[in-house]
Every structure is written in C-alpha cells, then in structure tokens.
Amino acid sequence: MSVTVRIPSPLRPLTGNAGTVECAPGTVAAIIDELEVNHPGFRDRVTQDGKLRRFVNVFVAGQDVRFLQGIDTAVADGQEVTILPAVAGG
Numbered sequence: 001m002s003v004t005v006r007i008p009s010p011l012r013p014l015t016g017n018a019g020t021v022e023c024a025p026g027t028v029a030a031i032i033d034e035l036e037v038n039h040p041g042f043r044d045r046v047t048q049d050g051k052l053r054r055f056v057n058v059f060v061a062g063q064d065v066r067f068l069q070g071i072d073t074a075v076a077d078g079q080e081v082t083i084l085p086a087v088a089g090g
Contacts, residue, residue, distance in 0.1 A: 001025060001077040005035065008085055011046075014039045025077045028058055028065055046083060047071070055086040 002022040007015050015021055021039075023031045036043040046056045051071060058065045059082040065073040075081055 003031060003075050003077065004080045005031060006080065006082040008083055010085060011042065011083065014042050014045070023081075025075055025079075027071070028052075028060065028073045028075060028081065029071045031075060031081060032071070057084045057086060058082070059084065 001024065003025050005021045005023055007019055007021055012018065015035075016039075021035065023034045026034075032043055032046060046053060046058075052058060052065070060068065060073050060075050061079045062082075065071070
C-alpha cells in the first residue's frame with residue numbers, strides 16, 4: 001500500500017534527484033512528516049508554522065488541497081500527490 005508523491009525539480013536534491021517517492025497513505029501532513037524523516041529538510045521547504053507555504057501548491061488526485069481540508073486532506077492508497085511550487089514569470 002502506497003501513495004506516489006511527485007517531487008518538483010527544485011526539491012529533488014532533497015530526494016536524491018528522485019522525481020517520485022512512495023509514501024504510506026494517510027493525510028498530506030503525515031506524508032510531509034514521512035518525507036521529512038526520509039529526506040531531512042523537506043518539511044521546511046513546503047511548510048511554515050504547520051501550514052503549507054503560500055507559494056507551494058499540493059494536489060491530491062488532481063484536486064488542490066486548499067479547496068479540500070488543506071494539510072489534513074486524506075490521501076488513500078494508490079492516489080497521487082503532486083507538489084507544485086508556484087513560479088513567477090512574465
């Protein structure tokens with residue numbers, strides 16, 4: 001039983017350049033905790049004060065967690081989590 005987490009390029013140095021990482025099902029918060037245990041420094045890059053950073057978007061099965069239960073959104077076995085930092089451009 002696992003969840004696939006898609007890691008964006010700016011965070012891949014923390015995961016040994018892996019583009020995807022497998023985690024246990026749970027909540028987005030639990031997945032971030034697992035990523036922190038296995039890839040130290042990950043939590044600080046995506047959260048601040050226990051919440052997702054303003055410019056970090058997280059999607060569970062294509063749904064933006066900001067419109068669900070935020071960091072407490074449940075992630076079921078087999079679902080995909082995508083972490084997507086907002087990028088400024090013009």
